[in-house]
Amino acid sequence: MFDLDVRSRKPIYEQLVEKLKELIMNDVLKVDDQLPSVRTLAQQLTINPNTIQKAYRELETQGYIYSLKGKGSFVNATVKSVNIEKLEKVKKELVRLLTEAMYLGVSSQELERLIADIESSLGGGRSND
Amino acid sequence: MIKVVNMEKSYENQLVLKGVNFTVQKGSIYGLLGSNGAGKTTLLKTVSGILTQDKGHVFIDDSPLFEQVQIKDRVVFIPDTLYFFPQYTIRQTAQFYKNIYSCWDESRFLKLNEVFEIDIDKKIHKFSKGMQRQVAFWLAMSAMPKILVLDEPLDGLDPVMRKKVKNLIVQDVAEREMTVLISSHNLREVEDICDHIGILHKGTIILEKELDDLKSDVHKVQVAFKKDVPSNLFEDLNVLYKEERGSVLLCIVRGNNTDIMSHFKTFEPDIFDMLPLTLEEIFIYEMGDAGYAIKNILV
Incomplete structure (x- = not known):
């Protein structure tokens, strides 16, 4: 389903949480879809089942998934909080890129122009609030 | 579950293990790391009931293990130097294991032949080191152990085989x-x-922890300032290690990810980079703390 970088500095369980969130946010895993069982995932990725259990628990406390006893884990309907988190991420990324652009000498007028261009290419029908 | 309490062990008059305490929960995979000569093999041999401890206790599921046949029946140990009976083929050795281990699973043994792809009727001592290790795993996994103790298990296995073996364990x-x-x-x-x-x-x-906690608890930070380094930069931080590399400051900091990040950001560094540590780095710095530092000796 996906691959992890076991040599990465990031803890494996964090990587797992992020990967699964990504799949949920991008609707690859839809609401009420069943997540692969701990056993299958451990076998597929050759990682410790306890790590997967931990990642699932984390996702459950964050509200991304719910689990049914004896049946497994399923994707929760949490579109709103998911979007907020995604928005936060995008904003952070934007700040980083804009800072870099300004360092490189892009003026704020130029940036505004860029934004206007993007807006019109998106259809421009949206109100500017 | 494996539980070791205040265990001491010495060979003749050399004290090898000085009061070791640790617990491995059921269903957990515990990695025992250590410097050369730290006593790893001795510890494993005691845990698997090959050696007896001088002081303290070793428990497998709350019962002592040494010379307890019904407990040892569910414990399999793969030593770093393998031993097989001379002149025995894999089939004969399997037969021997079957007599020793009551939970031996014959169908599993035959099925695992697909994984290891070794001729079952060949003599084991004619195989290469890596192949003998495969045979050891093959036999161990067929004995359906509750406790598996491995001393340097992946030594001499190629990457494909390593992955296969890890997969079987998992x-x-x-x-x-x-x-x-x-x-x-x-x-x-x-x-x-x-x-x-x-x-x-x-x-x-000297250190025992959940691996994920260990990794998310310690960070490597690289900062550089165009101006002078602020004097109070390291205040309120738990710094394990600090080094100046030219104008870049490298430090190992223990603590919460976001806390450390916001702490450094307040000083507005020109370059800021933060990474979690690899296990290797954790090992090196922790050992450095214990007086086992890397000494860069020029020869």
Whole structure:
């Protein structure tokens, strides 16, 4: 389903949480879809089942998934909080890129122009609030 | 579950283990790391009931193990130097194992032949080192152990075989909550499958933690300032190690990810980079704390 970088500095369980969130946010895993069982995932990725259990628990406390006893884990309907988190991420990324652009000498007028261009290419029908 | 309490062991008059305490939970994979000569092999041999401890206790599921046949029946140990009966073929050795281990699973043994692809009627001592290790795993996994103790298990196996072997271990842990104790000094080998790590140094466990906590708890920070380094930069920080490399400051900091980040950001560094540590780095810095530092000796 996906691959992890076991040599990465990031803890494996964090990587797992992020990967699964990504799949949920991008609707690859839809609401009420069943997540692969701990056993299958451990076998597929050759990682410790306890790590997967931990990642699932984390996702459950964050509200991304719910689990049914004896049946497994399923994707929760949490579109709103998911979007907020995604928005936060995008904003952070934007700040980083804009800072870099300004360092490189892009003026704020130029940036505004860029934004206007993007807006019109998106259809421009949206109100500017 | 494996539980070791205040265990001491000496050979003749050399004290090798000085009061070791640790617990491996059921269904957990515990990585035992340590410097050369720290006592890893001695510890594993005591845990698997080959040696007896001088002081303290070793429990497997709350009962002592030494010379207890019904407990040892569920414990399999793969030593770093393998031993097989001379002139025995794999089939004959399997027969021997079958007589020893009551839970031996013959169908599994035959099925695992697909994984290992070794001629079952060949004599084991004619195989190469790596292939003998495969045979050891093959036999161990067929004995359906509750406790699997491995001393430098992946030594001499090629990458494909390593992956296969790890996969088999992980499956058994997931399926029937097998408890695994692995010793290694090749940290990259164990990083992906262990959930707990213990570091043994000079006969004592100097650090024991969940691997994920260990990784998210310690960070490597690189900062550089165009101006002078602020004098209070390291105030309120738990700094394990600090080094200046030209104008770049490299430090190892313990603490919460976001806290550290916001702390450094207040000083507005021109370059700021923060990474979690690899297990290898954790090992090196922790050992440095224990007086086992890398000394860059020029020769």
